Amino acid sequence: MFKKYTIALTLLKGLVFGLFILPSLSPVSAEMVVEITQGTFEPTPIAIPDFVGASSEENALGTEMSQIVTNDLKISGLFRPLSHSTFIENVHQMGEVPRFGDWRLTNAQILVTGRVRKEGNLLRIEFRLWDVFSEKQLEGIAFSGDISDLRRLAHRISNAVYKRITGDAGYFDTQVAYIAESAPNTKRNTRRLAIMDQDGANHKFLSNGKNLVLTPRFSPIDPQIAYMGYSGQKKTIEAQVYLMNLKTNQKAPLGKFKGMTFAPRFSPDGSHLIFSQTQGGYSSLYVEDLKSHAIKRLTNSPAIDTSPCYSPDGTQIVFNSDRGGKRELYVMNKDGSNPHRISFGDGIYATPVWSPRGDLIAFTKITKTKLCIGVMRPDGSGERLISQGFILEGPTWCPNGRLILYTRQTPTDRKGRGGTSRLYAVDITGKYEYVMPTPQDASAGAWSPLDYN
């Protein structure tokens, strides 16, 4: 149907057998770019008619995929998918090029069209992205994969749309691990480790709620999370860092430690885990080589040193410490040398996390009246607050470096009623944000790597 020529033939973890860039049916333009670094942000109106096939079965698959794409782009906050009732042109009768005049009447700026072919268990998908105003094809890609990966194939289309429009990597084929809460900020609250696709699909609990669990973090290289969990009762109670294999759901403590261990985070190459360990009333940073299990102490001061996070190149560590009296952010070399303070503003600084692009550190800032999420450069300059409220904390980066996921809580009334806790994803400009579609209250979100499987 479409003339294809291969630009790249890649094997991506068995999902996509071949990736083809479809030739443009009109001159490629770079006009349709959403600029969200300045001005007030308005989501871009986008038309995503059902993807079509040659049979009712293919049409049904196409509809399902286009709905996944629609949902992805809608919850990203960047796009406003238009109601199908406004569409004029029938996609089943559409020629190679859409009737742009019809689509302009819907107020769409962008149009996504797709075709689906099913061969056994193989789905062949072609999709095109059109600029309705300049009447040009912005993107055209053909790829295929197993029907059992239908959702992931659809997310790839969302990724392509997002990348073409924003210039940043699409993050739709990712997962979010978090703590599901039953009654936030009350005594009866239970916390369960949970994981889901970023669009809320395939939600799964990883713990039963009997034991307290906190702060899950993804391994950057394999299906594994580190988290902090409690076990035992009374005299035997322990609070330790655990590792959980996400394929088998098997968990094991990181090791045998005297004090509490908490605040785990993987090194960017996945080979080490950095964490806090208490000794008496102090908390210091340690790193464990996950292969040899050798443990090295990195900080040693009468302070609370916690929330460590590596720079994306693995050479430095940013962490939270009250060694100077007030809680501030510090950066040191990965061997613990040359610790220096980088935060100097008013208020209390906490939970630093290094952007995957390396250029920013996100943090929680606590003032007398509110908590904020902000970013600064790794040298501490350019501090900017991007979200604020009653209780905000725990920023974590979307792996594309564009969004920050954080926990936002609302207060309860005097009887502990009405409190909520949700995960929000905010653009680093602070211009727009959206709620992660968790099925219940949530905290401590962590975003999987982009190519995580």
Added chain:
Amino acid sequence: MFKGMKRGNLQMRIRDLALLSCVALGIAACDTVPTTTDDSSMQAGQGLDSSGFPLGSQEDLAVSAGDRVFFGFDRYDLMPEGSETAARQAAWLQKYPNVTVTISGYCDPRGTEEYNLGLGMRRANTLKSALIDSGVDANRIATISYGKSILLVEGSTEDAFAQDRASVITLN
């Protein structure tokens, strides 16, 4: 247990207080029904205290010495009232030498989870040190921190927050 407490409108205020300490444990709340006593307290005390609780029991501690001390915002030093409570707790513990305890540190929710785990541990250790200074054997005292992940009191008010910042003694 908690639901019953809320709905049942218990008449005995003191008993209510004692229950609070069990509810505060959160994780193990249902296992620490206050009407039962563990072995050590049976050995520790024969008979009942003036409030009708078995001598040397968790409830006896809560009523006669106080089972918790409170802290200022972002602080981990004992306030004058906390020092007095700690002195009473130390005397109580010396009266029942078979009793071992776990001190749990708690924080109010307006902080960050990880730092508050460290802060709760400091608060637990502050009380532990005070008890040791008053002559209690360090081996009788374990510590743990819940940070802000378990709240002692409900409600997002300054009053509630002040009660969330605490170290609580639980008999093992």
